[in-house]
Amino acid sequence: MKINRGDSQDKGSQSRQAYHAAPAPAPKRPVQPDPDPQDLYEDAEGPVEYAEDDDDEPVRRRFPIGLVVLVVILAIVGIGGWKVFQFYGEVAGNGELGPEQTVTIEQGSTVADITNVLKEDGVIQYDWLFKLYAKYSGRASGLQYGDFTLRSGMDYNTILKTLSVQQVKRKTITITFPEGYTAVAIAQKMEENGLCSVDDFLACANGEDGSDFSQYDFWNAIPDTEGRLMKCEGYLFPDTYEFFTDDSVYNYVNTFYKEFDAKTSDLWDTINEKGTTMNDVVILASFIQEEAGMPAEDAKVSACFHNRLESDDPQWAEHKLESNASSYIMNDSDNNYLWNSPTAAYYGWPEQGAVPDDVLAHYDTYRISGLPAGAITNPGIDAIAAALNPDQEYLDEGYYFFVTGNPNGDHPGEYFYAKTADEHHQNCIIAGWG
Structure with missing residues (x-):
């Protein structure tokens, strides 16, 4: 096929001429419609949030009540811990020591009086704390009167030690x-x-x-x-x-x-283990002290009393102590709590010629079962220990009776023990009482 080159060139020349002669009008861009918000939302990888106008209702947010409660609890714990730390510092004396000062404690001052003086003089901050510490440290009774050199910030032990040193020579x-x-x-x-x-x-x-x-x-x-x-x-x-x-x-x-x-x-542990009380131990010990009062005999006499109080023997079914030391035996030669003791004289019973019946109802050991209402003497530690720990052999073998030798007989001060009334009667003869 033969190509017509001339036509082609002519047309190109015309085109170039036309281009240079007048600029061709710019092609119109197609008008794009505003995008649909829903389309934008769907094209996004995730949901799109839009800022609201100022006139719109504000977003409501929940108030963090739980956080506030937690803060309050922590504050309370913190304040409590801080106060405990302060109290400990007061007792231990962790504060800075103040200058020396003379504190005067008047004669006859009580712990409360001394505490008030210490607080007024600035030696301590908490009077109630010092009183408790002095009481339970066991030093309250040893505090002295006089002039003492003290300093604020001192630990309580040092203060009490200082106040316990006698400042005035006393008779x-x-x-x-x-x-x-x-x-x-x-x-x-x-x-x-x-x-x-x-x-x-x-x-x-x-x-x-x-x-x-x-x-x-x-x-x-x-x-x-x-x-x-x-x-x-x-x-x-x-x-x-x-x-x-x-x-x-x-x-x-x-x-x-x-x-x-x-x-x-x-003795407290043993008392608790045996299921008794210090009160009962002391009452029984007061009778042991009167009826024996000798370490070698205390535990045996205790065993006799325990057997009378606790035995199942029908003869002792009433569990009477039957001690002449507290009975209505009006014998001036006996040391009888109710008749011829300093206590009886103090209450005037011998002068009145009779012990009041309401007293006998609580103290006459031949009338009442069990222990009397109170002790009849102030026993020593051997009698107290014996009341708690009676002689096990005499306890097991069932001894109930005892008698001491007549001071004017052949066995002065000697103890004779018996299981039966008949044996006891024979012992009384041997002891010089029959």
Whole structure:
């Protein structure tokens, strides 16, 4: 096929000429419609959120109540922990020590009085905390009066130690109280030595004047038994003591109680194991002290009393203690709590010619079953231990009777034990009483 080159060239020339002669009009772009919002939403990889106009309703958000509660709880715990830390710092003395100052404690001041002085002088911050610490540390009764050099920020132990050192030389007196003394006899001896009156001593010892000895477990465990003559009887520990002649009645009484607590503190576990009480142990010990009062015989006499109180033997079915030390035997030669003891004289029973019947109903061991309402003496530690631990052999073999040799006979002070009334009668003859 023959190509017509000329025509082709002509047309190209015309085209080029036409191009240079006048620009060709720009082609019109097609008008695109506004995109549909729904299409945009569907084309997106995820949902598209649109900002709302200011006039639209604002988005509601939940208030984080749980977070607020948590913050409050943490705040309470934090404040509590902070206060505990403060209290500990007060007791341990972690604060910075202040300058030395002289603190004056007046004679006869109580723990509460001393605490108030310490707080007023800025030595301590918390008076209630110091009183509790002094009470339960066991040092409250040893605080002295006088002028003391103290500093704020001191630990409580140092403060109490400082206040326990005698600042003024004080006159003292030494008195011995034998085992088996009654509370009245002890009070009388205190009065004889010019320390206090009988009535003031007994009122304090029995807590009748408001005196509080609750720092001692034994005191808190003494029951309010009906008919009990004296709460203190049995707990005024007999020993030799050195007293300040210008001390308070409370401190005098506390000297006896503090010693009782120290001497008997290791007996509590055994008492609990045996299912008894300190009160019963002390009452029984007071009879052992009167009927024996000798370490070699205490446990055997205790066994006889235990058998009377606990045996299934028909003869002892009423479980009477039957001790002449507390009975209505009006014999002036006997040491009888109800008739010729300092206690009987204090209450005036011999002068009246008879022991009141309501007293006999709670103390006459030939009339009542079991232990009397209270102790009849203040026993020593050997009698107390024997009451808790009777002789096992005499307990098992069933001894119920005992008698001591007549001081004017062939066996003065010797003990004779028996299982039956007949054997006991023969022992009484041998002992010089029949």
